[in-house]
Amino acid sequence: MLETPSTDVLVIGSGGAGLRAAIEASDLGASTTIISNGVAGKSGATMLAGADVTLDGAGAAKIRLPGNEEDSKENFLHDIIVQGYYLNNQRLVEAYVRDAPARTKELIDWGVKYTWDGKRALLTQGIELNRVLTEQTRKRNITLINDVYVTDLLTQGNTIVGAVGVDVNLGEVQAFKAKSIVVATGGWQRAYYFTSAPGGMTGAMHGAALRAGASLVNMEMVTFCPNVILWPPPLRGDIFPYILIEMFGDLLEKHGRPFLRDEYDPSIYRIATTTEWNKLIFSLACTRVVMRGDGSPRGGTYYSIKTVPSNIIEEAEKLYPGWRWLRTDFSPLVEWLKAGNAVEVAPAAHYMEGGILVDEHAASTLKGLYAAGECSGGLFGANRVASAITQILVQGAIAGKTAAEFSKNKEARGPNKKQLNEIETRLLSPFGNKGRVRAPGLKKRVKEIADHYLWVLRNGKGLKAAISMLEGIRSRDIPHLSIETTARAYNKEWIDTIEVESTVQVLLASARSALYRTESRGVHNRSDYPLTDNNTWLREIVTRAVKGKLTLSTRTLTITKLKPPKGKFSFEDGIIRAVKELGE
Amino acid sequence: MTTIKVRVSRFNPKVDSAAHYQTYEVPFEPRMTVMDVLDYIYENIDPSIAYHSHTSCHRRVCTRCNVTVNNKPGLSCHTEVTGDITIEPLPRFRVIRDLVVRGL
Numbered sequence: 114m115l116e117t118p119s120t121d122v123l124v125i126g127s128g129g130a131g132l133r134a135a136i137e138a139s140d141l142g143a144s145t146t147i148i149s150n151g152v153a154g155k156s157g158a159t160m161l162a163g164a165d166v167t168l169d170g171a172g173a174a175k176i177r178l179p180g181n182e183e184d185s186k187e188n189f190l191h192d193i194i195v196q197g198y199y200l201n202n203q204r205l206v207e208a209y210v211r212d213a214p215a216r217t218k219e220l221i222d223w224g225v226k227y228t229w230d231g232k233r234a235l236l237t238q239g240i241e242l243n244r245v246l247t248e249q250t251r252k253r254n255i256t257l258i259n260d261v262y263v264t265d266l267l268t269q270g271n272t273i274v275g276a277v278g279v280d281v282n283l284g285e286v287q288a289f290k291a292k293s294i295v296v297a298t299g300g301w302q303r304a305y306y307f308t309s310a311p312g313g314m315t316g317a318m319h320g321a322a323l324r325a326g327a328s329l330v331n332m333e334m335v336t337f338c339p340n341v342i343l344w345p346p347p348l349r350g351d352i353f354p355y356i357l358i359e360m361f362g363d364l365l366e367k368h369g370r371p372f373l374r375d376e377y378d379p380s381i382y383r384i385a386t387t388t389e390w391n392k393l394i395f396s397l398a399c400t401r402v403v404m405r406g407d408g409s410p411r412g413g414t415y416y417s418i419k420t421v422p423s424n425i426i427e428e429a430e431k432l433y434p435g436w437r438w439l440r441t442d443f444s445p446l447v448e449w450l451k452a453g454n455a456v457e458v459a460p461a462a463h464y465m466e467g468g469i470l471v472d473e474h475a476a477s478t479l480k481g482l483y484a485a486g487e488c489s490g491g492l493f494g495a496n497r498v499a500s501a502i503t504q505i506l507v508q509g510a511i512a513g514k515t516a517a518e519f520s521k522n523k524e525a526r527g528p529n530k531k532q533l534n535e536i537e538t539r540l541l542s543p544f545g546n547k548g549r550v551r552a553p554g555l556k557k558r559v560k561e562i563a564d565h566y567l568w569v570l571r572n573g574k575g576l577k578a579a580i581s582m583l584e585g586i587r588s589r590d591i592p593h594l595s596i597e598t599t600a601r602a603y604n605k606e607w608i609d610t611i612e613v614e615s616t617v618q619v620l621l622a623s624a625r626s627a628l629y630r631t632e633s634r635g636v637h638n639r640s641d642y643p644l645t646d647n648n649t650w651l652r653e654i655v656t657r658a659v660k661g662k663l664t665l666s667t668r669t670l671t672i673t674k675l676k677p678p679k680g681k682f683s684f685e686d687g688i689i690r691a692v693k694e695l696g697e
Numbered sequence: 698m699t700t701i702k703v704r705v706s707r708f709n710p711k712v713d714s715a716a717h718y719q720t721y722e723v724p725f726e727p728r729m730t731v732m733d734v735l736d737y738i739y740e741n742i743d744p745s746i747a748y749h750s751h752t753s754c755h756r757r758v759c760t761r762c763n764v765t766v767n768n769k770p771g772l773s774c775h776t777e778v779t780g781d782i783t784i785e786p787l788p789r790f791r792v793i794r795d796l797v798v799r800g801l
Contacts, residue, residue, distance in 0.1 A: 151752030155759040240758065262751070281751060282793050311759065313752035345728040347775050350755055441757050553740045598745035600709050603797040606744050608751045 114277075114537055116288045119525035120146040120256070122516045123276060123291035125263050125318060128157030129239075130486025130505035130512075131297035132246035133216075137513025138295070139253040143520050146256040148263055148278060148289065150298075150313045153250065154243040158299045158310055158487065159505065161439065162239030163356070167500035170233060172214035176221070178229050186210040189233070189499075191675055195694050196390075197466075197494025198635040198687070199651060199677035200331065200670070204473040205492040207673065209499075209507050216506035223249055234500070238439070242502065261287060264317055264611055265536045266294065266325040266482065267528040273325070273481035274526045277536045281608055284601025286537050288528060292520035293481040295512045296322065297505075300465035300487045304616040304623075305567075306560035308462040309338050309352050318488060320615030322469050323622070323658040327477045330490040330653050330668070331467030332619070333626035333637045336497055337569050338463035339395030340364070342456060343413045353443050354416045354458050359391070360429045362418040364399065365455060366407040372414075373398050381685055384692055389498045393636055396460035397684065400569040403459075413459030418450045426451065460569055464501060466493045466636065467626070470655060475512035481519055485512035491653065491671075495635025543610050548593030552609035555590055559583070559613060563620055567627065572641045576628040583621045591617065621663055622656040629654050629665050633684060644681045651677050699725040701778065703734055705746060706785040708792050716792070718783075719743075731766055731773035731784060735796075747795035748773065761801050763787055 122138040124131045127149035139145040149156060169189035173180025189210045194201050217235055221227070225245045227237040250257070263278035267288070275290040301316030302308040319329060340355040342348045358364070363371040374382055377398065385394035399414045409415055418426065426447070430436060436444040450456060468490035475483040485508035492504060543552075566579035591614055596606040632646040633639050652667040670677075682690060700722045708716035721738050732755070735748045749761045755774045762773040765785040773784075790798035 151759070152761070155761055156752035156754075160758050161754055161756055282797070282799070311752060311754040311756070312750055346726075346730050346733055347728065347777055439756065439758055551744065553744060557740070600711070600745065600747075600794060602709065602711065602794045603747040603749075605739060605747060605750070 114286050114288055114533065117290065119290035119292070120144050121292050121520035122146070122295060122513065123148065123289055123293070124295045124297060124513075125276065126157065126297035126299065126488070127151070127153035127257070128159035128297065128299055128486065128505065129242055129246060129502065130509040131295070132243075132250050133506050133509030134295040134297055134485050134513035134516070135255050136246070136249050136253065137510045138517040139255050141514060141517035143517035146258060146289070146291070147250070148258045148261050148276070150260065150262040150317075152259045153257055154247045156311060156313055158314060159239045159502075160243055161309070161311060162242070162502055164239045164242060164502045165230070165234040165236050165500050166213075166217050166220065166502050166506070167233050168213035168217050168235070168503065169210060173217070173229075173233070176214050176218040178217075178235065179231065181232065184233070187674075192695055193499050194494070194675045195691050196498040197496050198645065199647070199675070200494030200634060200653065202491035202653070202671040203673040203675065204671050205471075208473045208511060209492060209503060212507040212510065213503050216503065216510060220245060220506070240439070262317065262608065262611060264321060264540060264615075266321045267532060268325050268479065269526055269529055271326055271479050272526070273479055275528050277533065279540060279607070279611060281603055284604055284607070286540050288533060290525055290528060292523050292525055293483065293516040295475070295516050296469060296482070296484045296488050297486050297509060297512070298488045300468070301616070301619045302462040302465065303612070304560065304620050305462035305563045307341070307350070307459060307564055309341050309350055310462065315612040315616050316619035317612065317615040319468065319622070320618040322477065322482070322484070323618060323656070325479060325482070326658075327479045327482055328470040329468060329622055329656040330470040331494070331626070332490070332622040332656055333630050333654065334466035334495055334635065335462060335567070335623070336392055336464040336466065336636045337396040337460035338392055339399055339460045340416055340458045341461035343409075343411045343459050344457050348446065350461060351441070352461075353438060353441075353446070354456060356438065357418070358386070358395075358416065361421045361425060362416055363420065364395065364458070365415040365417055366402045367409060368407065372402050372407075378685060378689070380689055380692065384688060390688065392463070393496055394688065396569045397638055399460055404570065409457045411457050413457045415455035416458045417455040419453050419455070423451065464497055466490065466495065466497055467623075473511075474515045475508055476515060481516075483512040483516050485509045495637060540611070543594045543596045543607070546593060546595035548595040550590045550593045550595065551597070552594055552606050552613055555586065555594065556609050556613045556616070559586065559616055559620065567620065567624055569638065571627050571637070571639050573628060573639070576624050579624045580621065580628065583617055583624065587617050587621070625663060625665055626654045626656060638684065644683060645687045646681050647677055647679050648681065701725045702781040703738065704783040705738070705795065707746075707795050709794050710792060725778070729778050731764065731771065731776045731778060731782070732762060734778055734782070735773060735784070747793070747797045749797050749801065763801055764796050
């Protein structure tokens with residue numbers, strides 16, 4: 114095994130959160146290394162983000178963006194918590210609204226191209242953010258390591274001393290010594306088959322954090338993005354119709370009826386079509402249509418712009434000239450839609466509210482382990498409406514600072530040889546196995562379980578079935594995974610083997626949490642417990658691994674500013690109530 | 698069921714002196730992409746085939762799945778397949794294995 118020199122701060126993940134963490138740590142004098150399972154700027158969720166940076170209007174005005182000075186951090190915090198169904202860790206929300214203006218200003222100072230929406234959002238693109246942040250990274254003395262898939266964290270007692278990963282190009286196991294680690298690896302959407310997220314987001318570090326002794330929180334909370342293209346294959350997984358429906362168009366069931374307009378309260382319809390609550394409302398409405406048998410042949414619904422006058426469409430094109438968005442020419446799709454066709458769309462796994470349990474300093478429950486961005490949990494409670502880009506910038510900078518301060522004047526500790534050997538043996542064992550289980554097939558089976566039982570609308574029976582299948586896979590199949598391919602360089606079977614192990618672990622944590630939460634709240638909806646129960650369930654669910662077994666418990670909410678109301682509400686009533694509270 | 702013939706350049710610099718071609722027969726689906734074809738081969742015929750996908754965006758943004766299809770460069774996630782094809786690595790890049798190259 115190759116062992117690399119020690120670094121003060123090791124950042125795992127090269128999306129926005131990882132890059133911002135590294136910049137902060139380096140500026141505070143820490144020697145800093147970023148390990149990416151891909152390449153910075155060419156992997157991770159940031160590159161696909163729409164993307165907006167949100168901050169309060171008064172904060173915007175202070176950094177000379179024309180924001181509403183009557184708005185305030187307190188208002189913004191209030192909105193995020195109401196949108197999160199009060200499950201948010203309010204200390205994390207305080208940090209978010211406090212630091213959002215500073216993070217936005219520095220982006221502008223660094224030359225990001227943007228437009229301002231006039232209220233609370235700086236509009237840019239993920240590609241542009243990556244450009245700016247990688248440029249800043251290159252200006253500093255930060256080491257970048259590409260294509261190394263980190264699988265494990267090294268600990269001495271409950272202190273982090275390094276990490277182990279596989280260099281996928283060389284096909285080698287490598288160890289990295291570090292005084293502290295910032296995990297910034299995003300969500301685990303690739304545990305699902307139908308997702309809008311890029312490859313590599315499989316929860317490897319969620320699994321590693323659990324094994325090392327850290328906790329996960331709110332793992333039942335998964336946001337789905339509605340209106341994601343199911344067919345044709347070249348556009349599969351694309352969220353462009355989701356962008357379009359913010360302007361016009363209808364979702365239709367198989368008889369051509371616009372079900373949201375026909376079946377929901379007019380106020381819900383208005384909220385769904387004019388605010389970013391659309392993710393939650395559309396996803397649930399579409400899933401209900403498919404479950405009652407009124408979906409499209411591929412298991413979705415239809416998006417149509419047939420009733421939209423052509424000059425309205427032309428007007429909208431000014432926002433997306435030539436119908437180009439995220440390096441893609443969507444004009445053939447728009448022309449096809451204009452001709453009266455409807456594209457098949459469905460909700461796709463999109464954003465994870467849950468993740469590694471951290472405090473407002475980005476510190477996990479392990480010494481020297483920090484988490485920032487989507488891989489951490491608690492900020493957005495049960496539903497995210499505000500920007501995840503602001504999240505990665507704010508939490509990235511905080512994690513970089515805390516990690517740099519922690520590493521100061523500390524001696525690097527060598528990794529425990531026994532632990533190192535155990536990890537290497539585990540990673541290499543599928544090469545010697547003559548077992549019957551192959552990673553490509555197993556990965557497919559696991560994803561089918563996720564898409565079937567851990568989808569938008571869950572129920573106890575399905576969750577129990579999923580848990581039993583996943584437990585079976587964990588005990589009976591994973592130990593017998595074997596790799597047929599002898600070449601180590603870019604061995605896809607090996608990569609899939611690594612991914613499927615962590616995927617099963619995060620799905621188990623998610624399914625167990627979803628079964629535990631006997632209510633519906635935000636993005637977590639159960640047909641057998643349809644009410645949001647503020648009398649019993651204003652609690653976070655925490656997952657830990659004790660001697661290899663997942664153990665769940667609940668934790669009292671962190672409330673510093675906004676006291677949640679008591680009572681029980683239906684999905685519709687909850688949204689109508691929330692919208693009244695938000696004053697929209 | 699219609700099938701297509703897919704010729705793939707195979708090369709492991711550790712053991713091979715030169716690249717050679719291997720031909721696979723893959724069921725054709727309307728509008729399938731080169732990535733779909735490679736996934737089919739990997740999942741059903743030959744798991745030893747190497748092509749970049751572990752952090753692919755599948756959305757034409759990351760550009761790491763760039764390969765040569767019938768002598769033309771193209772992103773495998775976005776290039777549609779209409780008949781028999783030859784898939785090779787991008788020219789002038791050092792091959793890590795099969796279709797995976799350094800520097801993309």
